[in-house]
Amino acid sequence: MPELRINGLPSSVDVDATVLDAAELVFVEIPTLCHLKELEPEASCMLCVVKNVATGELIPACSAKAIDGMEIDTECDEVQAARRDILNLLLSEHVGDCEAPCTRICPAHLDIPLMLREIELGNMESAAWIAKRDLAIPAILGHICPAPCEKGCRRAQVDEAIPIRDLHRDGGRACSPSAPPKSGKKVAVINSGAAGLSSAWKLCQLGYTCTVFDEAPRAGGTLRDHKTLPMAVLDAELEWLAGAGIEFKLGCTISLHTISEEFDGVVFAGTESSGIHFADAFYAEEHKLAVKAVANGKAAAIALDLFLKGEAPRSGDRFDSKVGKLRESELQELLKNCATDEQAGKPATHVGHPAAAGLSAQSEAGKCLHCDCRKPVSCKLRKYADRYDADQREFPADDRGRIQLIGHNESVVFEPGKCIKCGLCVKITKRAGEELGLAFVGRGFNTQVQVPFGGKLQDGLKVVARECVEVCPTGALVFRNAEVCLYH
Template identity: 40%
Template sequence: MPKLTIDNREVEVADGATILDAAGKLGIEIPTLCFLEVCKPSTSCMVCVVKVEGLVSLVPACATIVRDGMQVESDCNQVHEARKAALELLLSDHLGDCLGPCHTICPAQMNIPLMIRQIAAEKLSDAIATVKEDIALPAVLGRICPKPCERGCRRAAIDEAVSICLLKRYVADVDLQSARPYSPTCKPGRDKRVAIVGAGPAGLATGYYLQQAGYGCTIFDDHEKPGGMLQYGVPEQELPRYVLDNEIALIEKLGVKFLCKTRIGDMLSMESLRRDFDAVFVATGALETADVESMGLKAGSKGIAMDGKTYQTNLPGVFAGGDAVHKRKLAIRAVADGKEAAASIDQYLSGQPVTGPAKPFNTRIGKLKDDEKETFAACGSESPRVTLPEQGDGFTDEQARIEAARCLHCDCRKADDCKLRQHSQSYQARAGRYKGDRRSFTQQVQHPEVIYESGKCIDCGLCVQIAAEAGEKIGLTFVGRGFDVRVAVPFDYSMAQALERAAGKCVAACPTGALAFTG
């Protein structure tokens, strides 16, 4: 049995084993895209390359048989750069949005297309969980948000944008009116406490997310009731107070404590907060320079000076956001501040480097061609935008389903499971490093469960092999030549005819979002 070393660690493997097999035995992770244990290696992606002593070129770990005495490096700079280049070459020919335009333009980065699919499928308990993963006050914002997400909706190029904000409100209202409104699971207590100064949208959101992370949160506010500008600055006809109060009650139910009519400076000091709590988040609303400096904080041009990515101030363990650092015209932006600050505070209290929330990797199609608009239009219903008789009304169940059916689903349905995206994020690959002529975006929705987008295919051939081994009569094959090679259904058969048995296995094996479930 041959022995080899990988990254200075020795391992013995069976005859015929590959470097990838040996790495797995050592617990060393080598990225792969075109490899699947049950399929013959194609070595088409070259993402698994490693360096072998004595060889001039890097070799694919998935197909290189181990020789006795081999010395392999899987984690050196040369290997990292080669993997990054391989990913960037694949991305140069990758056509599709990882995240829908509405998702990326939303200040809170809510997964809007997923919420809409869940509404269309009448999975409202899933929809509210999706919404509240990113937005702590959806019923409130569903009434007062100026809807920046709808400016990014591609449906507007056909007729009118999808009523995203009203759909969000619909989900939240149904939940609030239910016998058991949604309450996320909180992690076990971490024996660390956070003081939040200000019970406006930023402070409420920070408490909502940190309490879920296992921290004990106390929100201080100088008003009689929590809510900040939402409670005292928005007209009742725009935001009924029972809606705000009900959503705050859900935050309190998580375990967040509220101490109202308590003003920092008069009744408690920054010094005492830092002494009694493990971290402090300042979200008081707009502050004068003298007020900022009285807390020992450095003043900026528009409020408290802080790091724009991590929300850290000049005082260790003190973070700031919302109107306290910059006048936020949008409540959704303040809520987003709270969520992002919570991520930084969690990193700080966990002893990790405070880097702020990671920016999700995303590729974009860009401006659509006319024929591409028609392709996207085929994914949504022909119904016009649902209009409500009175301003301030919400959707009925039927209206919500009709409006949800208008969505074009511009996102990748497999974004969270796409290995190309995951590895690109890990290796900090740039989608635009290599540029060429852009092909037209195409979709095949001829299967009741599966959607195929050839622009995301990396020609690994896994689905071709799996379909053949499953005994599909039609199956899949490669068509075209050179750079135009793509996996396709042969002749004029449909995807439903091609994948009668192996659809699920093909979707599971696909390393990108080329093959994905429609739901």
């Protein structure tokens, strides 16, 4: 029975075990992209490299046999640098946006394509929930936001930008307030403008019992000064937030002493010029652009939450693969995501989709190109790009690959530009005895995963479509509507 050390921890394994098995036994995580326990290792991605201390070599942990007396280092600088290079190389060939351009531009980071998919399917309550979750006050913003997201909308290259602002303005009312489960901790938010409301709602979503204090007799702060905002809309949104469990204490001041006695934490939402300062408070700056104030409120709430949990502050920016400007042919590919020919901007040839019933919000939402990735949370490539601080521009390609969608009108979609050729789907379809399955076709750089003999995706994935989507480490194989992205 080989006995070895992983980062100094003794591990004793079976004779056939690998270094990866030995690491797992002592709870040391080694990143992998192409590994699946029950399948023969290929070491094709090489992300699992570790250092054999005795020889100084970097070896793939998934296929290197565990040898008696081995000393393995899984996280030294050399290993980290090698993993970063491996990720940068994979990303240099990678064609896809983790986030849609509209979501990137929205200061409050509304998951726009996800909301649009729900509207298009007629799931208005779920769409409203996404708008509430991300924007706190979607109906108010629907009246006063200058909609920077629409300026970045790719649909404008075809005809017009999607009316995102109108859709969250009208749709935001469709869900009833529900109070998330509480953690037992109490927090205070000082002031009830857009930043304060957003902080309070985020803290409420994170499980805190939240009280908003304001000297003014009515909540809303400077939102009440907006001439284009109907006060009934503001009042309805405040009522919704109160219904979700936020307590408002208006027309009163609160002392520092009371805060420290009664609350676990506090967010002060205001402007520098307000002259009021709370030591130890997390600060959410109000902004003349209400959507920026909402973003500031969310950020302060997240910072307070991390502080109260004893976790280190972190930047909200995740790794984000970017395609940049689309070619005409790529725009045509993304147009395949539109459910009907009418929505894609072509003369209608068929009816039957909900949007064809003349429901205009659904029809507008149906024009979305769905520029985002469907695995923004579970993608392992993104996760490790974050962890190892990868840089997609480190090895720039002379001519980047093209966006291509295969199986766009089926439930599973394949995007070759996001495939890292790990081979897991190929092995799984083979093991399951799929009639056609998936296979590597071509040679060298031109190798691609395909259904053999020019078959359709659905013909290759008759038995194990779900399994293939689940093991695919990237957004190359996805379900059309499966992943819900939970942002912080």
